[in-house]
Amino acid sequence: MTKQLIVRGAPQEYELKAHAWDSLESHLNRRNIKNVLILHGEKSWEAVKPYFPELSITAAYHYYGGQCTDAAAESFASLCNQKKFDGIIAVGGGKVADLGKFAAYKAHLPIIILPTLAATCAAYTPLSVVYDEAGIMLRYDIFPKASDLVLIDPAVILASPRELMIAGIGDTLAKWYESHAIISQLAVKPIEVQVAEFAAQKCREILIAESTAALEAMAQNQLNQAFIDVVEANILLAGMVGGFGDEYGRTAGAHSLHDAMTVLPGSHQQLHGNKVAYGILVQLMIEENLTEIEQLLPFYHQLNLPTSLAEMNLHLTEEEYQSVAERACAPGEMIHLMKQTITPDLVIQKMKALEAFTQE
Structure with a gap:
C-alpha cells in the first residue's frame, strides 16, 4: 500500500x-x-x-x-x-x-x-x-x-460547553482506530508513520484514562492536569496523527461514515464528534471486532456518546441507508484504505448489525 x-x-x-x-x-x-x-x-x-x-x-x-x-x-x-x-x-x-x-x-x-x-x-x-x-x-x-x-x-x-468537549473526545478517539486500520497493514513502518502511530495510541490512552476527570474539571470550573491533557490530546496529539502520518494517519472508516451522514438533513443536529464516535463502532463492525466494541461501550455510556443511529434520533428508511452507504463508499473515500473490501451492501449490513448489537 x-x-x-x-x-x-x-x-x-x-x-x-x-x-x-x-x-x-x-x-x-x-x-x-x-x-x-x-x-x-x-x-x-x-x-x-x-x-x-x-x-x-x-x-x-x-x-x-x-x-x-x-x-x-x-x-x-x-x-x-x-x-x-x-x-x-x-x-x-x-x-x-x-x-x-x-x-x-x-x-x-x-x-x-x-x-x-x-x-x-x-x-x-x-x-x-x-x-x-x-x-x-x-x-x-x-x-x-x-x-x-x-x-x-x-x-x-x-468555560466552553461540556457537550462540545465530549464530541471532541469522540472525534479524537477515532485517531487510533482509523490510523490503526491503515498502519496495521504495513510490513515496514517509516519513522514518520511510527510517530503518527505513537500519537494515536496516546490519544486513546489519555482519553480512556482521563476524560472523566477532565469533564469533572469543567463541572467544577477548576483546572486540573487531566483537563489539560485531554485538551492537548484533542488538539495537539490528534493533529500530529495526520500531520506525521498523512494518508496513513488521517481518516478511514469512521470519518467516511460521518461524511456520508451529512447527506441526511436530520444528522446536522448532531455534533461532528458524536457522528465520528458512532462511525468508530460501524468501522469496528466492518472489522468484525466485537470485543473492542464491548470494551468501548461502557466508556461511550459514561460520556453519553451515541452507540447507534437510534440514540441520535435517526431512524433511516431503506433509501436513506442506501444514500449513506453509497456516499461512504464513493471512489476516493478513505474507507477504502481499510483492508476489507468495502461495498454499500456491506456498510448497510454493518450499520444495521450495530443497531441490533447495541440494543441487545
Whole structure:
C-alpha cells in the first residue's frame, strides 16, 4: 500500500498557557502584522469576549457566517485584498478555524488561531473541511503552509460547553482506530508513520484514562492536569496523527461514515464528534471486532456518546441507508484504505448489525 506521505507536523508556533491570549499583540508585533481581519463565531464570541485582549493595531471583526464554504473563503479573501489586511485571526471552533485557514491560503496571509473549544484538531492542522451551503461535506483541502500560531488559554476552553468537549473526545478517539486500520497493514513502518502511530495510541490512552476527570474539571470550573491533557490530546496529539502520518494517519472508516451522514438533513443536529464516535463502532463492525466494541461501550455510556443511529434520533428508511452507504463508499473515500473490501451492501449490513448489537 503506497499512499502520500508528506509531513505537516505542527503549526509554526503553538502555545498553551494561562492567559495565553494576553500575549497576542506581542506575537502580532513580532510578525509585523498591523492590520488584521478577526473572524469569530456568534455564541462563542459573546462567551469569550472577556478573554480577548484590547489591540492597539487596526482590527476588523467579522462573524464568519456559520459554515466553511468555497464562497465564504473567496469572500473573505477578497475582503482582505480590498482592506489590505496583513493577517487573519480566527477565534472560535473548528469551522471558524477552517474558514480562517482557507481564506488565508487564498489571500496569501498568515493565519493565527485562538481556539475556544477542544472539539476537533482543526486549530492544529493545515487543512480545511469544506461544506456546501446546505451543510453537506464536499472535501478537505490540505495547504502547503502550516498555521503561523495557535494560542490556547485553557481557561477559555474550561468555560466552553461540556457537550462540545465530549464530541471532541469522540472525534479524537477515532485517531487510533482509523490510523490503526491503515498502519496495521504495513510490513515496514517509516519513522514518520511510527510517530503518527505513537500519537494515536496516546490519544486513546489519555482519553480512556482521563476524560472523566477532565469533564469533572469543567463541572467544577477548576483546572486540573487531566483537563489539560485531554485538551492537548484533542488538539495537539490528534493533529500530529495526520500531520506525521498523512494518508496513513488521517481518516478511514469512521470519518467516511460521518461524511456520508451529512447527506441526511436530520444528522446536522448532531455534533461532528458524536457522528465520528458512532462511525468508530460501524468501522469496528466492518472489522468484525466485537470485543473492542464491548470494551468501548461502557466508556461511550459514561460520556453519553451515541452507540447507534437510534440514540441520535435517526431512524433511516431503506433509501436513506442506501444514500449513506453509497456516499461512504464513493471512489476516493478513505474507507477504502481499510483492508476489507468495502461495498454499500456491506456498510448497510454493518450499520444495521450495530443497531441490533447495541440494543441487545
